[in-house]
Amino acid sequence: MSTTISYAELVGLLEEIFLRHGTDKVAASILAENCAMCERDGAHSHGIFRIRGYVDSLSTGWVDGRAIPEVEDIAPSFCRVDASNGFAQVALAQARDLAVSKCRQTGVSVLAIRNSHHLSALWPDVEPLAREGLIAISTVNSFACTVPFDGKSPVFGTNPFAFAAPLEGGDPIVFDLATSAMANGDVQIAARKGHALPPDSGVDKNGKPTNDPQAVLDGGALLTFGGYKGSSISMMVELLGAALTGGHFSFEFDWSGHEGAQTPHTGQLIILIDPSRAAGESFDLRAHTLIAAMQAAGVSRLPGQRRAEIRAQTLQNGIPITAEDLASLRTLAIA
Template identity: 45%
Template sequence: MSGNGAAKGAEEPRGAERITFEDLVAAIESKLTAAGAAPATARVLATNCASCERDGTLSHGVFRVAGYLDSLERGWADGTAEASVEVAGASFVRIDGRNGFAQPALAAAGPQIEQALADTGVAVVALRNTHHFSALWPELESFARDGRVAMGMIASGKLAVVPEGATCPVFSTNPFGFATPVAEADPVVFDFSTSSMSHGDLQLLRTEGEEAPVGTGVDSAGVASTDPNDILDGGGIRPFGGHKGAMLSFMIETLAAGLTGGAFTFEIDAEAPEGAHTFRTGQLYIVIDPERGGNEAYPARVQGFVDMLRGAGMERLPGDRRYANRAEAAERGIPVTDTIRALFD
């Protein structure tokens, strides 16, 4: 780390302010391998965490490393698992992660996904028995940079969301993401939970001693609260948009759990050991070649659509802030937080 500009190496004085992406990946990777992750798995997870940190998604960056380490050290997740990939149809790829992590399992199916896209223009990718503990956007952005339209969703594992009428949490935060290529520009990528706030962001607010926005959640008695402690400890988060967000969660549960063969959130939550950070979930990805069938104009048409939106006053679109943070990190390094500094203790 370095106190004035990007890091030059692995040394890290206490007053350091910036660290290079490569050094951050290496620091996370070292922690993961020491906890029992296979080198290839540690590399994928470390790159994912560092990418989120670099792009300013702090709730899914280095903040998540402690949870990975806990699951590895207690044997709840298998850091040496090798995913089993089955081609279930011309466009359908099933992956059994064998209690490993989702990102390495998805990477293991890369050749089969590419073959499905080459043959039919579509790949439906159903993951089960995998621990997903990060944002969806890194994988979706990767597909979009290869010219594909992609969407993904997760039955994310911890009962946390209380819709109107329910007396206890019945959904997880059920993340959903989408990415599309845009001609002569970075992909447009969004990734959001169907809850009013992500579980990770709520934990960060609690750590920082700050209140949540009005409408975020309820306490254990079902009374609206802005105290993250009330919401996280016996209460629950509200879905965004009332019944609309709740039904999006229903859709995600049925697709990411029912269709994939994975566990529904209420089943995952019941099997997880006390204090677990990661959960053995199901995920569904749908990847499409948008230029299939002579639609080569697709990226340019999306570019025109984006230009119209920006011209109408939507100056900031999904992904813009991440790309700006990424560019700054490439030039100056990633800001060092106490969480990053702890990697070197």
């Protein structure tokens, strides 16, 4: 049975859940909004589906929901945050103004977050920066579940790469792609629904190609998207997300003592560029020219457009949710 919930109501409910399971108010507010945004925009693999993972990560003491991030102002265009074993989104919120101000002053800036946990999509981190007129690139590594091209066992995470840029007369251009063939959340959802995976997505525990999501989850692994090219980009995400931030590589942390924990303990890099420093016509107008050419070539759905469309619908009509899911959330908020 399906019902709907308003965005504000969902944020409030998720906030209660986070508070109930050990975060402080700041973290509860940031994470609730982040998770509700994913559900609102139809990004189900990072929406309320993830709440169990957040709760178990918190209750086993794997992640610190009350961590105070320490911002380090390193150089005119470089800042770092030690997330203190807390959530990357909380660290980002803490350092965001500094990184933006450095970017506006110098033309570009880097924000390197380490000792942090990230269980959400990346687009909620970059899209708001593009709404302020900046170009934002972000990478975050995760946990070893993806086999490098030409390798036999997992080393990389799903290692998303996200990009956002301002667009004249419209929502920012945003994409957020797993450099694995699929996102982990989508594998879990396929397993739950009994759907087969597309070809070239994963291997079973013996390293054999499989389209069975459960076989991937039971000791198997994902492949990278686009063969050796996706593998190279995934390697870059490890280098930027972990080596450059001072965080863990996807294969370096051991959460085996924290059963049910799902938040990878790694790092996140954000690069900001101020397009007002560019030569020629304004960047957002130029971006519009490119988008118009893509549409003229027959592209019917731009990167991020599906999310924007669903968002418009759910903000008006409410976010669809099953009665069962809603009951589970309400239980988690009090127990």
